[in-house]
Amino acid sequence: MRLRGLLWCSAILPLLPVALSASATVEGRVELPKSHSAPVQAKRYQIVTKGGVLSTQPPLAVVYLDGSFPQPVSLPMKQVTQKNLTFVPALLPVRVGTKVEFPSLDDTYHNIFSYSPAKRFDLGRYRPDERPIPSQVFDKPGLVTLRCDIHEHMRGLILVLNTPYFMMTDTSGHFRLSGLPAGHYTLKAWIDSTTTREKPVDLKNGQTLNVDFP
C-alpha cells in the first residue's frame, strides 16, 4: 500500500504547477437520463444494457475536455476490481496509455476479456491470488467493454480518453473541471455507449465557465 501511495504522489506532483499558476475552470450540469430504479448509494453503480446500449445505473456521465495534449512519460496505474461478481468501478475513465490492473476479490475464477475494437485482450482464467495482478495498458481511445468468460452477466466499461482533463459527474449530473488550459476546446459529455454530447468552449485563465448539457 505504501508503494501505491508513493506512485499516486509521483503521478499528481507534475500536474500541480500548471493547476496553480494559470488555469481555467468549467462547471455545470449534465442532464442525465431518468433513472427508473430507486436511488442507491452513489458509489455502487453498475453497467446495464438496454437495447444494446451500455450505460451506468444509476446514470452518470463522464465530462472531458477534448483536445490534443502532450502525452506524459508515465501515467498512474488504475484498478478495476472484481468483487461479488461485478466490476468495481463499473465505469472507469482513463487517459490513453494507462495501465489498468484487474485484481479479483472473489473466491472464484474469473476470465476477463474484451472484444472491443478499442482494446482486445483476454486475461485468461485466474484466481484472486494470481501474481502479478493481470493488467492491460489501454493505448487506444474508445470504449472498452469488459466481460468475464465465466460469468456472462458481468459487464464493465473503461472509457479510454485522449485527454488528462475528465471527471465523472455525481448522480445529479453536476461536474466541475478545474486546472484547465486556456484556449478553444470541445467539452464532451459521455452519457452512454451511444450518446456523447459536446459543446465548444473558450477557456480563459482564471475564469470559471458554466456549461450545461441539456
Add this chain to the structure above:
Amino acid sequence: MNAPDQARDKDVASFRTRLFTAMMIIVAALTILGLYLAQRKVAADAERNLQENFQAELSSLHELEQLRHATLADRCNALAAKSRIHAAIEDNAIDLLYPSANDELRDLMEGEEPPPEQAAQSLHATFYRFLDDTGAVLKPPNPKEVGQLGRKAEAQLSLTKLPETQQIGYVQENAGTHGGGVAEVLAVPIFSTDTGDVISALVVGFKPFQPRQTDAGVEMKSGIWVNGQLHLPSLPKSEEASLSEKIATAVRQLPDRAENNFRVNIDGAPQLLFYKRLNPGSLFPPAYEICVYPLADSKAQLQRLRWQIGGAGALLLLGGFVASHLVALTFSAPVKKLALDSEQNRAQRQRAEAALATTADELERSTRYSADASHQLKSPVTVLRVGIESLLGREDFKPEIYEELSGLLHQTHRLTGVIDDLLLLSRMDAGHLQIASTPVNLSQLIDEWLDDLGALPDSPDVKIDKEFPVGLYVAGERQYTSLIVQNLLENARKYNRPGGRIRVSAHANAAEVVLTIGNTSRTIPPGENIFERFHHNSTPSAASGHGIGLNLARELARLHGGELRLVRSENDWTEFEVRFPAADGVNPVA
C-alpha cells in the same frame, strides 16, 4: 310324338331359356359389381398401405429431426449464453465470432464422418455459419474450420431476416449441377442474454436424411424436392427432371396442401408418388419429401383378385346354369302338366260341344219331326171325324151302330186333343211359341171349365168346393191359361174316385196368383215323375191318359213365368198348385 306335344316341349324349353337368361344376367351383373367393388377396395387399400408407409417414413424422419432440433436448440442456447459469442456480436468483433464458436462447436464438427446409413443417427454437422442481424451469412475467416461450402450453397443459407424460431431448410450443396447432394440445415436463433432480442442465428448443415430401407417389402424410392429441383439419386437424370416438373406443377396447383399424392409413370411402370412439405412455415425455401412407390404389387394383386372374382363369377354362372336348369325342370313340370291338362280339357270340351251340337241337332230334328208328324196326323183324323159325323147323320142304321159310332167320334175328339197338345209342345220345344201377355180373368175361366166339367156325360159323382174370389186376373194368354186350368181340372175329375171331392181355391198376393186344385185320389208314389212327357202310371188303371197333359201344363205355366208343382199326394188327397204372375194392380190381395 304328336304336334301338340312338340309345341308344349318348345314352350317349356323357351321358358327354361328365359329363366336361364335372367339368372345369367343377374349373375353377370353381380360379378361385374363384385369386380368393381373389389377393384376399388384393392386400389384404396393399396393407396392406404402406401400412405401409411409414407407416414411411417416421415415420422421416422420427423423423430430424427426432433432429436436434432432439440440437441441443436440446447447447443445454441448454451452458445448464445457464451460471453465470447455475445462479445463478438455485440462488440462488433465478427472476426472473433467463428474462432469463439469454434471451441464450442468443435465436437459437432469433429470426428470421422459416419457411414451413410448412420449419418441420420448422428449429429455430425458438415458445416455451420452465423447470420448477422440482417439475416445474411457472416463470412467465416477460415472456411476449413466451419465446413467448406460453395458460394451458391452458402448464399442459400441467408434468410430475409433473423428467425425467431428454429427453421428447417434444405440447400443444394452443388447447386445447379445434377447429382449434387442436399444438405439439411437448421437455423437456430441466438438470443441476447441482455436484451432478449435475436442477435444472430446459427445455421448448421447436416447430411440429408437417408430414408432407411423399409423391411415391409415395399420397394420405395425417396428423395427431396427443393428449389424446383428433385434429388432422387436412384432415379435416372431424365426421369428426375420430368418428375421434378410434375411435382412443381402439383405444388403450384395446390400451394396450401402440405401433402398429397398422385400417380406417375416411371420407366413405363405405374408408381404412386407422395409428397409432403418438410419445412412448413419455414423462412427457407419450401422443401418436400418425395416418396415413390411402385404400384406393380397392387396391380398384380388386383390382377389376381380379378381372376378370382372372374372365376367365382364363372362358377356362379355355371351353378346358375345348373340351378336354372333344375329350377326350370321343377317349374316346367307343373307347367307341362298344366299344358297337358288344358289340352285334355280342350279335347273334352270339344267332345262335349260336339255331343251338345249333335243333341241339339237331334232335338231340333225330333221337334221338327213331331211337329211334322202332328200335322200329318191332324188331317186324317179330321177326315175320320167328318166321316163318322156324316155316318151319324144317317138314319138307316141300327141303334147299336149309332152307339158304336158315337164312341168312335169321341175317340177322334180325344185323338184331335192329343195331336193339338203334341203340336203345342213341339212348337214350344222349337221355341216358336210366343206369349202375348194380357190380363186374363182366372176366376171366370175356372167357373166356365167347372160348368163344362159338370156337363160331361161320364162325370163321376164328385163334390166340387170352390174357394176363390171373383175377378182374379193373371198376366198371360187366355188360350194357354185356359189350357192349364182345363188340364188340371180334367185330371182332378179323371183320377177321382166315386163320391170323392174336388177343391178349387185361388188367391192373389203381391206378385202372383196362386191356384190350388186338390182332389181325392189314389196316392202318387214318391219318385214317380208325373211331369215327364208320355208318362205312364206305374199302376195301370182305366183312367190313364196319354201322358202329355201335365207336361204341357207345366211347360205352359213356365212359359208364362209361373210354375206348376205337385204340392202333396197322401191320405187319399192329391193337390197341385199353379202360380201365375198377377196382372198389374187389378187383383184383390188376400
